[in-house]
Amino acid sequence: MNIIQKHICRCLIQKCNSGNVPLSFVPARQATVLNWLLDKHRKSQLSQQPEKEDDIEQETIMVPRDYKYLYPEFLPPANYRHRDRIREKLERQDMFCRRTMIEVPEFYVGSILAVNVADTYAPSKNTRFVGLCISRENDGLRTNFILRNHIDGNGIEIKYDMYSPLLQSIEVLKLEKRLDDELFYLRDCPPEYSTIQFDMEPIHLPTGSAVPLNTIKVPLGPRPWDKKWDIKNFKGLQPSNRVLGKRAAIRLERSAKPWEEHDLMKQYRENINDEDVETVLKEVVLKTKKKSTKSQRRQ
Amino acid sequence: MTGSDHIFPGKLIAYTSSLDLNLLQKTLNQTCNHFTTICSKRLNIREEEQCFLHNKLFSTSQCLMELRLRSRVRVIDNSPIGKAAATAGKPGKIMHVYNVAAVGRIGDKVMINIMGQKKKGYIVGCRQKQKTNVPRFDTNNVVLVEDSGTPTGTRIRHPLPSCLRQKRYGEKHSGEFTKILSIATKFV
């Protein structure tokens, strides 16, 4: 480092200590381009298309507490190796754009959805599928969910990309949560627990109410199963009747993982920094307030 | 070492002297230990996931549920042979997949051994993980077809994937698919 660089660094450190520049911890293996430096250059007068952000508006925005659960796909991935702020910003732009075309409702694993997909092979150019949401992966533009239904003696699962332009509409027929985050065990349960009528009427909840939690405990069907569901810690499953061997019993005990309940560092590593979450959700609040979208529950 | 009892059955002892046996035992144990340590380090397998077979290790892939030779299939048309197979509890087994890779996917033609007969059929539903917008079925469904190309049954009461209505399936199998689609009742 030459003498000028050293001087600049010293000045910057002074600035940091005096509180003018925010402290941010940069992990050792991050990309060499510093995000705050890049942002600064983008905003400078020398750049060709300077970004103008309403800084004043940003500061006065209050993010509602449940926005973290309403818009989970906007949140960045927890692993810092998979983070790229520029890519995330561009993706969020595209997601807001798509949300102006289609209403993406609030739903959780366990809710019943009806989805209309553009299909060139169908005579009406549209196919409608109704199903129970058994999984939901939040990953920006690649957010997808799987709907499951039992039709004419066949258990059918279809995966949908939430931000795909092929999706014409997503309708929540029944909004509710389940005890588990993933309901793949329904594959080995009796079919009546996955059957949803195609002509089901949507169930409206009173405004401002909490999301109902369905505490149903589903029994497992006869073996063979896809996976050893009874050994894993699923709260939405009834305990099975099979006699567990020595190893299976140990696995069942360990699957509950009671030591992870208060594992503070594990929680910290797996969750995104609160400051990052705040900045992202503030953007969401701004962009979603500009156009008035009707949610099924709110308004 | 309990392993040694498996490796040295009674017959061997008659032909080898005790010295030779000890040497054999030692070298085998050494190689087994060496192999296990290499495997556990390189493959990063946790002890619970290691598959043991006479002190040796082998790794297993995920269960892919591919349709290959001797895979059992469910016939979903109303052909008498399909119904007989279902009632008898003897599902059809794939004998040949008309595919470069011997893995059958939705829309592939297969040769099935069902009730002692050889029958051709088309896969119309897979248990394998599918792409987005393509349905994944809980059973591997198949529609039987004669050598001439006409379907064996007259009606398919079960849902078929909508992607089968694509042109490429029709073009590939010279119009055989259109006959199947004509007897289908429901698409998903």
Place this chain on the structure above:
Amino acid sequence: MSLKIPYSQTARKLRGTFGVGSGPSGRIKRLRMCVTGLIRHERIESTFARCDETRGYAERLINIASRHGDKDKYAMEVADYWLLEKDLIHKLFKVIVPRYENHRSSYTKLYMLPKELPGYGKDMGVLELKDNPWPQVVPKQRETKYFLTNMLVDELRKEHHRTKRSPFVNKILETSADNIDIDSIQNQYILDNLVDNDEGKTKNDQSHENKND
């Protein structure tokens, strides 16, 4: 609230201890004992790996306690879980949290102890809470920078370099932290260091050469 300490993305497994256990459950038990010890004694000496692991948990515990306060159910649950001696819960909320109210950096400090010869033993470390009542681990050395002879020599050296340096560099070094503007400096630096002529020399090099002549 972000952690103000360096932490790795993967947690150490930590070897098992006799009487405590091994595996993930044994590891957490061991760490609870370490955190309890740290809060009680405010300075613990242990293997470096263990100290490093407890550091994260201790920081997070103090973070949660200061953020939520002692009236919060979650904060109490966490404190109850991590502090095995229950009188320390009072100490955490009433002594430690107010101590670090205005702290912007980490609450703990981790030192590596020197390796004892012949060097077969584990790397040991000392983990302490900042502003503890004990004497410092690394005592404050006399600053040789402020000895008279050293100050005089430093000034002589600076004068020597000032005469040899270009006026552009001198100008930058004189600007204070408040007036510093990275963009303008960078642009000027780039312009000055542009390769101008066929010899492949920049403006600055040229000016230096002229001066030496």
